[in-house]
Amino acid sequence: MKVAKFGGSSVASATQFRKVADIVSSDVERRIIVVSAPGKRFKEDIKITDILIQLAQAVMEGTACDEIVQAVVKRYAEIAKELELPADEFTAELEKDLRWKMNEYRHDPCHLMDAIKASGEDHNARLMALYLQEIGLEASYVNPREAGIIVTDEPGNAQILPESYEKLYHLRKRRGVLVIPGFFGYSLEGNIVTFPRGGSDITGSIVAAGVKADVYENFTDVDSIYCVNPSIVENPRQLKEITYREMRELSYSGFSVFHDEALEPVYKAGIPVCVKNTNNPAAPGTWIVAKRNHHDEPIAGIASDTGFCSINISKYLMNREIGFGRRLLQILEDEGISYEHTPSGIDNMSVILRENQLEGGKEQRILDRIQTELEVDEVHIEHGLALIMVVGEGMERTVGMAAKATAALAKANINLEMINQGSSEVSMMFGVKEEVVADAVRALYEVYFQEASVGNEV
Ligand SMILES: Nc1ncnc2c1ncn2[C@@H]1O[C@H](COP(=O)(O)OP(=O)(O)O)[C@@H](O)[C@H]1O
Ligand SMILES: N[C@@H](CC(=O)OP(=O)(O)O)C(=O)O
Structure with a gap:
């Protein structure tokens, strides 16, 4: 069984949704997918998560919210329409949910921020499940609470509680493709709490460890992990393999392609991670593993x-x-x-x-x-x-x-x-x-x- 996480750039538009659907349909082992909120479609674009943060701030400051809500609605409506899904119905539900959260958490700024931020992933997972069903796959949306992702009540900085893993294992019994939103879980108090920014990688890793997956695939927008940030060196060397230890140090120090806190669950469970490109899934990607032969390449x-x-x-x-x-x-x-x-x-x-x-x-x-x-x-x-x-x-x-x-x-x-x-x-x-x-x-x-x-x- 494979758990595949698709990052914000992989689910930023209808075109990207189609690529994800092709990747999922091409391998029956891809039984659980974790999705981020729509990310950037081009360099100057704004991520849905950043728009949602603006929205939460506006609610806290008591300034105008309508335009921001409409900006969120518009992004999802565009994706849904282009995929020929019932866009009006979907966005009406989305708007109702956002407004409910804005009202419900008005006097609790920390949980307000997290509930609004997390809705980016939540609605995208619902939309992805709808699309996969539409193209004939047996697929369902699974809420993190139902999946068993129980976290500490630290807004914006959640940590997984160990009891989650046993509950997550039961997902193995479920039929079809399961679509889980990344980036958040529920605290024992019942609050929505997000991981740090970029935390959908963490959800993917937790789910992979919980279901004891054979592989955790992390789909992004580059063919591999490079030995340096490709925005600093043009066309740097691609890495075939890297160890958990090396990756933890590098991601903590600036390799934003994979969240440093996402390594622990898969490392402990001994699950290899494969970082791949949604835009070029045929490329072999980079494997994050326990050991590599470092004689020829001492530096990763x-x-x-x-x-x-x-x-x-x-x-x-x-x-x-x-x-x-x-x-x-x-x-x-x-x-x-x-x-x-x-x-x-x-x-x-x-x-x-x-x-x-x-x-x-x-x-x-x-x-x-x-x-x-x-x-x-x-x-x-x-x-x-x-x-x-x-x-x-x-x-x-x-x-x-x-x-x-x-x-x-x-x-x-x-x-x-x-x-x-x-x-x-x-x-x-x-x-x-x-x-x-x-x-x-x-x-x-x-x-x-x-x-x-x-x-x-x-
Ligand atoms: N060493 C590296 N190797 C590959 N990508 C890197 C590296 N360092 C930084 N990056 C950046 O990480 C980006 C992918 O991460 P991110 O934007 O979080 O993707 P996603 O939208 O899939 O979550 C790449 O587009 C690249 O610019
Ligand atoms: N959407 C969240 C979580 C995440 O992991 O996103 P991405 O896959 O785009 O890095 C963020 O922007 O922080």
């Missing part, structure tokens, strides 16, 4: 992301002060801030974090507390950093990997703000200024993927 990929900052602290004899690190991190914890890395030396320590966490006066409060409570010699924040992760299972056993990177960056005249190899055996982190990140990734791509030898294995 290079990911990058912007929007980081570094709190740099120095204090003479810091190394002698037991508890310094704990007290520093406690200050961040008190402000509800998570951090990415903590490179340190004998008398200095840096904490790297996403800078959007420092809004609302937090930055000054943190600096003041570090200065007064930890009595440091110096503390300052460096903004506008980008992090680059070089990831590969073969890295540990290959000599000279870091040297290659630093030489390549020096040759490209790029100043390295920091390096962190940490305890991870599969990754190396480089910090650079945001303005030079694309050049840095290109320089690293050249040295790791275009030169004949990457390093010597030990």
Whole structure:
């Protein structure tokens, strides 16, 4: 049995719906499909999820909603009409449901946002089920509550509860093709709660693990996972295989093609993932698996992301002060801030974090507390950093990997703000200024993927 997830770009229009139907009909093993809300049809287009977020914000602020509701209705009406489905009936139901949610959750902003956001996937799954029935397939829409997707009550940040998996297993007994909306589940309190953005990948993975699928197929708009983001390097190398560990590091660090939190359920259940292209299903795609042969290709990929900052602290004899690190991190914890890395030396320590966490006066409060409570010699924040992760299972056993990177960056005249190899055996982190990140990734791509030898294995 296969579980196939179709991302927003794969279900953005009637043309895309037809491609999905062809893919589903071409393999009887594709018994469960998970769909996202309609995504972008072209570069400047707007995703339904983003329109729904605007709608929820308008309800909260008490500003005009009608135009936004109509924009949502219009997108679905266009798809339904072109597929010759009863569009008026469908959109009337959709509008009724949206308006009910707008009213029902008016005084509960968090759950309002999630209920409205989730409706993008919910209506698309209903529409997909209708279309599959129309073309003669035995297909049915399955609501996540009925499927057994029970999650924590953390709006916009749901996590699956373990009891879900047993319930999901029963889906195996159902006939025909099941169409499940991605991106949300229900809390024990009965609320609709969404996963983080891009979370339909997570639903697909949970369902695949729950039904013990043979494969989790993730259909998107590229032929494969590439070793670098294709918007940075033109036509980069395609990956045939990548391990769960490598993919987790790369997706966390910027490979947006597959959600980093979507790996855990399939990894634990030992289910291989195949990332494929809805627009070119004949292409073999990329397999995410437990092990790969990394002798010829020690590096799997290079990911990058912007929007980081570094709190740099120095204090003479810091190394002698037991508890310094704990007290520093406690200050961040008190402000509800998570951090990415903590490179340190004998008398200095840096904490790297996403800078959007420092809004609302937090930055000054943190600096003041570090200065007064930890009595440091110096503390300052460096903004506008980008992090680059070089990831590969073969890295540990290959000599000279870091040297290659630093030489390549020096040759490209790029100043390295920091390096962190940490305890991870599969990754190396480089910090650079945001303005030079694309050049840095290109320089690293050249040295790791275009030169004949990457390093010597030990
Ligand atoms: N390393 C990578 N390999 C492939 N695609 C990548 C990579 N890094 C970023 N992407 C981007 O991820 C996109 C697919 O993810 P996403 O837009 O979330 O698709 P979907 O609509 O299927 O959910 C690609 O179009 C590509 O621009
Ligand atoms: N529609 C949701 C969930 C999702 O996974 O979408 P996509 O498959 O388009 O990344 C979002 O935009 O976040």
